[in-house]
Amino acid sequence: FHAYLNPDRAIDEGARAVHGIDDTFLVDKPRFGDIVGEFLAFVAGAEIIAHNASFDVGFLDAEIALTRNGHGSLREQSAILDTLQLAREKYPGQQNSLNALCKRLGIDNRHRELHGALIDAHLLADVYLAMTAGQGDLGLAVEIEEHANVRAASSVALAGIALRVQRASPAELEAHLGRIESIDRKSGGRCVWKR
Incomplete structure (x- = not known):
């Protein structure tokens, strides 16, 4: 779920320097109250994985409360997994910002x-997988590059053949179930593939 919202206030220079978004871009965007139902339907029953979740959840809960629609808090709608807390447990005493991870x-x-929510979400997905599975890449990139021409030729040769x-x-x-159990143990019972 990704949406730009009109904050109904001017963006200060410090924030603009962080995310690069200006008032002109947001003036015609919806307000949070306009999309809160769609957002909560999207996350209902899901596990939200966020870095420094208490910070983001605090803002979202405050905005949800301002809509006065009786939606309840985000934690009432979804499970929340904080990757900052997970990183602090896994790497105590070290820098655990998203960039450091x-x-x-x-x-x-x-x-x-x-800094932008969408790019950070993509980076956090990779960080979460690497922290919980010990694997950030399937190791196929070299093989894909080496065999690109062979694959292209094969797909043409196989056209029309039922595979x-x-x-x-x-x-x-x-073996797959064993791997899932291993991930679940390493993540303290937070493996999303077991749900």
Whole structure:
């Protein structure tokens, strides 16, 4: 879920320097009250993964309360997982900002010139996977580049041929379930794939 909102106030210079959004861009955007129902329907029953969640949830709860529609708090709608808390448990005494975690976990954030919710959400997804699974990449990038021409030729040669679907074997399914259990243990019972 992503939406730009009109804050009904001028954006101060400090905030503008962080996210690069100006008043002119937001003037025709909806207010939070206009999209609160759609937002809460989107997150209902979901697990929200956020970095420094108490900060964001505090603002969202305040905005939800201002709508006076009896929606209740965000925690009443969804489970909240705070990756800052998770990082502090995993890396005590170290810097655990999103930028620091990207650097520590080898996640490329060079394209993040300004702070923005959408780009931060994408980076946080990679950080969360790396922290909970110990894996940030499937390791296929080199293979994909090396075999791009072969794959392109194969897809042309296979056009019109029905491909056989091969299901996972019982041993592969068991190995998969073992991996999910391992992720769940390492994340303190927070593995989203078990839900």
